[in-house]
Amino acid sequence: MFAFVLSLMICVSWLTQAQVSLTGEKFQPAKIYGEKTFKEGGKLQIKCSTFGAVNDSEEVFNYLCKNGIGIEMKKSRDRDVIFTIDGITKDFTGNYSCVYSEKEYDVKEARGQDFESIFITVNDSFIPAIITLPEISVKEGTDVDFKCTSSKLPDNDQNNNYAYLCKNGTVIQVNIWNTEKMEAIFTLKEVSKRDAGSYTCGLMADIQPIPKTRLHGINKASLHVTGWCRCHSERSTEHGAEARGGEHILYTDVTQNQPSRAVEWDDFSDNSEDDHGSNEDLYQVCEDV
Template sequence: MNIFTFLICILVNVVKSQSSDIVRAKILASQKTLSEKSDLYVTCSTFGSKKHSDVTVYLCHNGIGVMKQIQKVDDSDTPFIIYRVTPKDSGNYSCVYSAKEYEPSAVKARGNKIIEIRVIENFAPAHLLLSGASTVSHGAEIELLCSLPYILQTLGGCGSVQSYLMRDGVVCQVQGFDVERREARFVVKDAVPRDSGQYSCVVRPSQCFGEDEERLTGNNEVVLQVNEAFPLGLTLYSIVAVMLLLGIGLWLYRRDEVISCAKRPQTDENAVELQRHTESERQLSDEQGESFDEQGESFDEPEDYGYQNVEIGVVQTYNNSVPVYDELPSLGSSDENPTEPLYATCSKDNDLV
């Protein structure tokens, strides 16, 4: 028990000795409100209070030391930089110094002047409410309400900041967020299937949304017109109809070409050759007709049109017809075949005897 009391007394004496050794200093800051991930610049000043010696200057956050630097005897101002601040860095800042050097976290004190530093977050998650059913038809209008349940801290007291409507994690609309009413309304007009997805809303308090930002232009503008697409079925029917019309037109064209070729006189070499061949056949036919007429006159004399005995090698004609043979094959002489007759007899029944 006596040992425990002894340790407490030692600790109290150390705190008293440290308190007597810590001297308050002044703090200066060029910017008290800044956006997230920016750098905080502050200066601790010992002007008018430091003795002619080197001291250790401490930057305190909410009464606890967070950073320290050695200040030379000839200096009175010591700058501190906190890089890429976050909302956790918001709070009260002050400066102290001491002739002794301590760990920053062991210094618990406040300076002559306290300043409040406010770090504004870049993006604040907001609540999104869908007005109407979650399933709509093509061409419908969709309204979404983005809101915050708390008062939003902004840079420079902006009355309207940027808010973003996200679809599947990608920004699809940017709208001004009313800081006083703590809400923003988004409208999706003429909804199409590609507008389907998961929507969310975030607010950017570190970026003011002025009236002059509602219309921004670049170096040039291009005009893009999107026409209404035809349904797939109608497009297929149109293609089939066009192909059918082309087929009918091609058939009519070929038919007219064939008719015109038939009516057009033959003037090429084939036509001339065909005409010559036709005339030759016609002349030959006329000559054969005359020959047949002459033979017909000689056949008019005999009245008996029956068959007659003829010698071998003689052409036999009957009924005004074309000769059967121009020349009969030789059957040989009587010396070689004495038993064979030299002639044959024909009956009216066309039987050889």
């Protein structure tokens, strides 16, 4: 009698499993393992396991689902499959689950609702900082200090945080964050017109690639670098403009249009009748250098 009941139970169990396939269910639940917190910009790793549910020699299709919808797929005979996603952002925060199928389906068809799952949180690793400049327009050859400040720090298990200065989205300098003053100072030496552009800065707990973040307002500053122009004096005559004193060269700030030193008018005398006693006949011709 006992043997008959045991055989009946095994038969019912087999029929139940077979019925699952006969009902047309595409995806079966798999176990999921992994950390529950990750840092933005880092690497997300999750293990999906079909151990005990599938024969060792059987090849199946494993799917990783986020919020019940498939996002990654791997075909494997291994019972433990690792899913790895690099450069994660805060958008990867959500509920994750694993499923598998005997046939291959489009990854977006996979469904993992109502199965075993874990909630994963992606924490801030990059904190946009406020960036300020003493002047937004400077002359070539001068030094420029960028000051970055922030009242918030990234999630960090280490002692140091790192400040990044970026130009047009590319990192150009990295400094250790001053936790006492809550700031970092970046200096560009003897700037040229090539240094003009859009600058941003931010904080990270580790030295790693900066996640793609669109910054604006107080988290962004534009630097303008002005040059100089070379000028010479000319006199206007009734027959047109006649160059005079061309050997007297001076440099003028193009933004102020003022000479950097006094002009020497050796070809003209204050007492000359030809001078007409007026500066209206005198003017400057400038060219960029």
